[in-house]
Amino acid sequence: MKTNNPYMIKKKDLMLILAILTIGIILLLIFKFAFKNGNTVTVSVNNKVIASYPLSEDRRQVFYLDDNSYNELLIENNTVRIITADCPDLLCVKQYKINRCGETIVCLPHKLVVEIISK
Amino acid sequence: MNTKKLSVLSMLLALALIFGYIEALIPIYLGVPGAKLGLPNAIILLTMFFYGPKEAFIINIARILLTGFLFTNMFSIIYSLSGGLLSICIMHVFMKYTTFSITAISAIGGTVHNIGQFLMALFVLKTIGIISYLPFLIIVGCAMGIILGVLVTLLIPVTSKLIKQGGTS
Numbered sequence: 001m002k003t004n005n006p007y008m009i010k011k012k013d014l015m016l017i018l019a020i021l022t023i024g025i026i027l028l029l030i031f032k033f034a035f036k037n038g039n040t041v042t043v044s045v046n047n048k049v050i051a052s053y054p055l056s057e058d059r060r061q062v063f064y065l066d067d068n069s070y071n072e073l074l075i076e077n078n079t080v081r082i083i084t085a086d087c088p089d090l091l092c093v094k095q096y097k098i099n100r101c102g103e104t105i106v107c108l109p110h111k112l113v114v115e116i117i118s119k
Numbered sequence: 120m121n122t123k124k125l126s127v128l129s130m131l132l133a134l135a136l137i138f139g140y141i142e143a144l145i146p147i148y149l150g151v152p153g154a155k156l157g158l159p160n161a162i163i164l165l166t167m168f169f170y171g172p173k174e175a176f177i178i179n180i181a182r183i184l185l186t187g188f189l190f191t192n193m194f195s196i197i198y199s200l201s202g203g204l205l206s207i208c209i210m211h212v213f214m215k216y217t218t219f220s221i222t223a224i225s226a227i228g229g230t231v232h233n234i235g236q237f238l239m240a241l242f243v244l245k246t247i248g249i250i251s252y253l254p255f256l257i258i259v260g261c262a263m264g265i266i267l268g269v270l271v272t273l274l275i276p277v278t279s280k281l282i283k284q285g286g287t288s
Binding site for chain 1: 146148168192194218219220221222223226227230244245247249250251253254255257258261265272275276
């Protein structure tokens with residue numbers, strides 16, 4: 001293995017790891033402060049917007065898709081999330097609530113995208 | 120390729136499958152539906168250390184397809200493929216031309232794996248909204264890489280005799 005020992009963690013390794021983590025943290029801070037809070041929620045299926053609601057009004061809405069499958073949306077406290085659905089993986093339900101411009105919740109099996117925009 | 124090498128590689132593939140199964144059991148949502156932690160990268164790294172990038176590619180593609188059809192879905196396959204192949208490329212470059220330790224290379228590999236998944240998600244979903252998850256993907260990828268890197272560093276002395284006996288020609 002040449003003259004270096006690939007097992008021992010040396011200073012350059014720690015520097016590299018620190019560099020990666022620093023980039024990650026810097027990006028985190030940029031995204032946290034650069035994106036404003038949006039005021040409108042749009043729901044799109046197959047890239048076509050089918051509904052749009054203001055974020056400020058609490059609302060509970062079920063969206064039925066062509067083949068009778070559904071996603072249920074909950075808007076409260078100026079955030080939005082999907083609370084129930086009948087897609088096989090339920091990843092959209094497990095997703096955290098969103099409130100910032102550009103943030104999205106995606107239900108891949110239903111091709112449904114919930115997005116926050118600013119009107 | 121002799122039979123001994125074939126059997127060692129098959130064993131590594133089976134190990135990668137098991138790691139992939141455990142990975143599929145852990146529900147972690149990083150904004151990209153279908154994104155995974157990257158546990159089998161430990162086995163891929165091991166393969167790269169003992170054999171090389173070619174064998175690592177083969178094992179990675181094989182286990183991604185098998186894991187995808189057995190435990191997860193089509194999107195996981197696409198994301199894992201893009202993440203894993205990019206990761207192997209970058210890891211090989213670092214392994215061959217620099218003198219970083221296994222742990223650091225694994226950290227790089229883990230980060231690149233997640234960045235690869237993110238880029239593929241950008242391509243598939245066509246929305247820029249998921250970019251807010253990029254910092255988490257980088258940090259978690261790096262952390263997972265470090266953990267797996269330490270694991271592989273500890274595993275190499277233990278397994279080297281077994282693998283060398285299997286033949287590396």
